[in-house]
Amino acid sequence: MKTPASLIFVASLLTACGGGSGGGGFVGAFPTTGTSTVTPPAGNGNPVTPPPDNPAPPVETLPVLGAATGATLGDCASLAGFTFANTTISAANSIAAGTLSVAGKPVGAHCQVRGSMYQRTSPVDGQSYAIGFEMRLPVNWNGRYFYQANGGLDGSIGTATGPVGGGGVLDNALNKGFAVISSDAGHAAPTPFFGIDPQARLDYGYQAVGKLTPMAKALIASAYGKGPDRSYIGGCSNGGRHTMVAMSRYADDYDGFLVGDPGFRLPLAASANIVGAQNYNALATTPGDPGTGFTLAERTLVSNAVLAKCDALDGTTDGLVQDTGACQAAFSLDRDVPTCSGSRDGTCLSADQKLRIGQLFAGALDGGGKKIYASFPFDAGLNTTGWSSWKFSNSLNLDSGAVAFVWQVPPENPSGFNGPNFTLTANIDSILSKITATDGLYTENSLSFMTPPNPTDLSRLKKRGAKVMAYHGTSDPIFSSDDTQHWYDQLAAANGGDASNFARFYRVPGMNHCAGGPTTDQFDMLAPLVNWVEKGEAADSVVASARGAGNAGGVNGDVPAAWSPARTRPLCAYPKVARYKGTGDIEKAESFSCQ
Numbered sequence: 215m216k217t218p219a220s221l222i223f224v225a226s227l228l229t230a231c232g233g234g235s236g237g238g239g240f241v242g243a244f245p246t247t248g249t250s251t252v253t254p255p256a257g258n259g260n261p262v263t264p265p266p267d268n269p270a271p272p273v274e275t276l277p278v279l280g281a282a283t284g285a286t287l288g289d290c291a292s293l294a295g296f297t298f299a300n301t302t303i304s305a306a307n308s309i310a311a312g313t314l315s316v317a318g319k320p321v322g323a324h325c326q327v328r329g330s331m332y333q334r335t336s337p338v339d340g341q342s343y344a345i346g347f348e349m350r351l352p353v354n355w356n357g358r359y360f361y362q363a364n365g366g367l368d369g370s371i372g373t374a375t376g377p378v379g380g381g382g383v384l385d386n387a388l389n390k391g392f393a394v395i396s397s398d399a400g401h402a403a404p405t406p407f408f409g410i411d412p413q414a415r416l417d418y419g420y421q422a423v424g425k426l427t428p429m430a431k432a433l434i435a436s437a438y439g440k441g442p443d444r445s446y447i448g449g450c451s452n453g454g455r456h457t458m459v460a461m462s463r464y465a466d467d468y469d470g471f472l473v474g475d476p477g478f479r480l481p482l483a484a485s486a487n488i489v490g491a492q493n494y495n496a497l498a499t500t501p502g503d504p505g506t507g508f509t510l511a512e513r514t515l516v517s518n519a520v521l522a523k524c525d526a527l528d529g530t531t532d533g534l535v536q537d538t539g540a541c542q543a544a545f546s547l548d549r550d551v552p553t554c555s556g557s558r559d560g561t562c563l564s565a566d567q568k569l570r571i572g573q574l575f576a577g578a579l580d581g582g583g584k585k586i587y588a589s590f591p592f593d594a595g596l597n598t599t600g601w602s603s604w605k606f607s608n609s610l611n612l613d614s615g616a617v618a619f620v621w622q623v624p625p626e627n628p629s630g631f632n633g634p635n636f637t638l639t640a641n642i643d644s645i646l647s648k649i650t651a652t653d654g655l656y657t658e659n660s661l662s663f664m665t666p667p668n669p670t671d672l673s674r675l676k677k678r679g680a681k682v683m684a685y686h687g688t689s690d691p692i693f694s695s696d697d698t699q700h701w702y703d704q705l706a707a708a709n710g711g712d713a714s715n716f717a718r719f720y721r722v723p724g725m726n727h728c729a730g731g732p733t734t735d736q737f738d739m740l741a742p743l744v745n746w747v748e749k750g751e752a753a754d755s756v757v758a759s760a761r762g763a764g765n766a767g768g769v770n771g772d773v774p775a776a777w778s779p780a781r782t783r784p785l786c787a788y789p790k791v792a793r794y795k796g797t798g799d800i801e802k803a804e805s806f807s808c809q
């Protein structure tokens with residue numbers, strides 16, 4: 215389920231230090247939170263030389279939690295009488311099979327329960343707040359619970375079907391038999407003005423998940439006569455952020471975590487995107503329209519130059535750069551794109567464009583020359599509207615409001631606020647100072663309430679037997695797959711060099727933010743997550759499909775015409791890369807292996 219682009223808000227990843235106390239850590243160095251067993255990764259100038267007759271390290275055995283068992287829903291209408299602290303139920307309605315459909319498939323009979331928690335009036339802005347939610351409880355329940363973590367600024371209750379990952383999903387958690395909750399995360403409009411209220415900031419950041427979870431489990435117990443055997447949480451963008459925050463804060467409450475294109479350092483990513491807009495505007499031929507600083511023709515030029523250098527690195531020239539890491543070494547914006555000798559005409563980049571755009575890909579800098587957020591990998595997907603909308607439009611209209619009202623201390627005055635003007639004229643050092651500030655009213659700073667504390671210390675969920683599957687599009691223009699990859703590298707380092715026995719990361723070549731781009735973006739990552747949690751079977755790869763003409767989940771217009779409309783690829787567990795076997799149909803996943 216996609217939040218309309220106009221509502222989606224930004225995204226970007228969390229800070230390295232998760233938790234940010236404000237002093238200095240904009241650069242993005244994750245702390246190595248491991249203990250004495252941490253092994254420095256190879257290649258850092260500190261190679262590890264094994265002792266001469268070193269036995270293989272003992273394989274750590276982690277618990278397998280076992281399968282959930284189902285039950286049948288009792289009486290739906292009686293759930294209107296469900297009671298729980300600080301909770302008001304407003305409706306409990308039976309929904310017949312086929313009333314909802316996803317990708318043309320009818321959703322089974324279920325009970326929809328709507329309500330809210332912690333209704334209150336803000337003493338700060340005088341507005342009414344509550345954590346609004348709906349739960350959808352299938353008649354034929356599989357014994358599992360799914361927390362649907364929504365995207366954007368939240369502020370609306372997305373239909374609680376439970377997306378399973380990627381774009382144009384063909385299946386959903388509800389239809390698989392999960393009981394699903396969805397919420398507005400504590401404010402009833404998808405606009406940033408809720409940030410004037412300090413408690414609404416905290417609910418959006420992490421407390422809504424913490425408050426809803428025990429209520430949802432109790433409601434399930436009331437509906438079926440037992441609580442969920444297994445609990446899952448997942449979402450993309452801000453939903454990926456919610457999920458990563460839950461990995462840190464609510465490790466005991468969930469058994470499986472499905473993380474999509476996570477904005478786990480969202481305030482920093484938004485700040486970096488504002489710097490990006492300022493730089494594109496400095497290049498613009500039409501002042502105030504940053505998109506004229508890097509036109510479609512110029513972005514297509516760069517995309518083609520990336521493909522020329524990188525497409526074949528995975529063994530086949532198929533329009534997909536699957537070896538993202540090798541590509542960054544092979545491609546040089548400065549060297550591989552012509553420099554204009556005269557005026558810009560779409561066949562070259564000016565020297566100033568190369569300088570500014572190159573720096574933005576390397577990672578936007580603050581006024582002191584420190585990286586604000588993360589680098590972005592060069593990939594083929596930067597000539598799409600999914601890319602340009604985040605860089606040139608959402609930077610003006612979404613990042614601005616979120617920074618100004620949800621994260622800055624104090625927030626801006628909403629009267630007469632002009633988002634584009636804020637973005638194009640703001641001083642980045644002032645923004646960074648204010649999003650890490652606190653005062654007597656706003657007592658947690660944005661990096662504290664938005665980002666997961668200690669994101670590389672997941673020992674609690676690991677030891678319980680919980681599992682993490684994360685994915686990220688390598689052409690995501692707002693939250694960088696490099697940031698998620700860096701987090702995963704540091705997570706591995708904190709776990710003796712290998713976290714793959716409880717957490718895996720899958721790159722999605724070509725995919726923009728959560729969906730779209732020249733890519734295979736249709737996949738179900740919830741099914742393999744359940745297999746891993748409940749059977750101990752980890753997925754080395756997940757098969758994904760392109761959404762070409764006729765796709766039931768919705769056509770992705772960015773799929774190149776030269777591709778089979780139903781092209782498939784394995785999404786490989788990082789650091790492995792899908793490589794062509796040398797024989798076989800290049801349109802099919804089975805012709806590739808993860809290496």
Ligand SMILES: [Ca+2]
Nearest residue numbers: 525530532534
């Ligand atoms: Ca290729």
